[in-house]
Amino acid sequence: MKSKVAERMLANTTEDIKIFVDKYADLIVRINEILKRKNLTQKDLADKLGKQPSEVHKWLHGEHNLTLRSIAKLEAELGETLLEVPTVHRVSDFKQTGGQVTYKVTVNRERIAYGRSPSVWTMAPKVKTLANVG
């Protein structure tokens, strides 16, 4: 059963809103889970970050925008990963001159999440050949 109003509005929700809300929720759950597991309060975290009162005030009032550096500081203090960017790892880019063979091979890594536990990276079984020039 679904409210007709909800149904109409969900149909009009853009992908960026969906992604933003999903990431936002993941960050809340992730940070709270880490703080709880490490028995840290939010104030402990601010102390660990060594912020000046004026700077903490800005954080408190949301005057700072998201920066990669602030996430890096948080990850460093918490000792845990908050954001993961899927990457394609090139494992071979070998070119043999002399008219024989050129291979470009990538191996995809996929993230598998188990409930609320930290995500686990695993190697995908397939190897994708990008080029094979004989």
Next chain:
Amino acid sequence: MNSFELSIWYDEGRRCTFYTVLKENADENETDAFFTRFEEVSSPYHDDALALLQLIVAVIGDKYGALDDFFNRPEDKAQALPPKPNKFIPEVVALGIQFPLRLYCFRVSESIVVLFNGGIKSAASALDSDDLRFKFLEAQNFAQRIAQEMAEGMIQIDKVNNRLTDFKGNHEIFL
């Protein structure tokens, strides 16, 4: 307080069923009334309403359930959505401190939430916000009534199906 009915508003998520309140003689339930106000694209709060709806049905309803993480804004008996951000973490402020809308609700369990009405937060407190004051007080009354009926066993939780029933097991609940 007038009579009202508890009816399912959204139950298509895997984690949580959402109920709403339908007042006696009303044409529209309280939660539809809230979202309808912001449904037009021309509304300045249109995107905010879509984000709040997404938080409810996709994140709470389907992904996580009604965890404490999303219900940290208790306002007397009722609660308000969205949750307060982790205030030391600027990354999650956008949908918290600066978010202009509030939707009141009553969390029965991690699997059942009753949604009420809400409005635009324009002042430091709900009671100082013209658009919220009445909805805030009304939500407290709804929540108090539901909590009381649950304490007396008149409303019961069907944990298997994530449903509320009356004391006879009926799914139509009139208060």
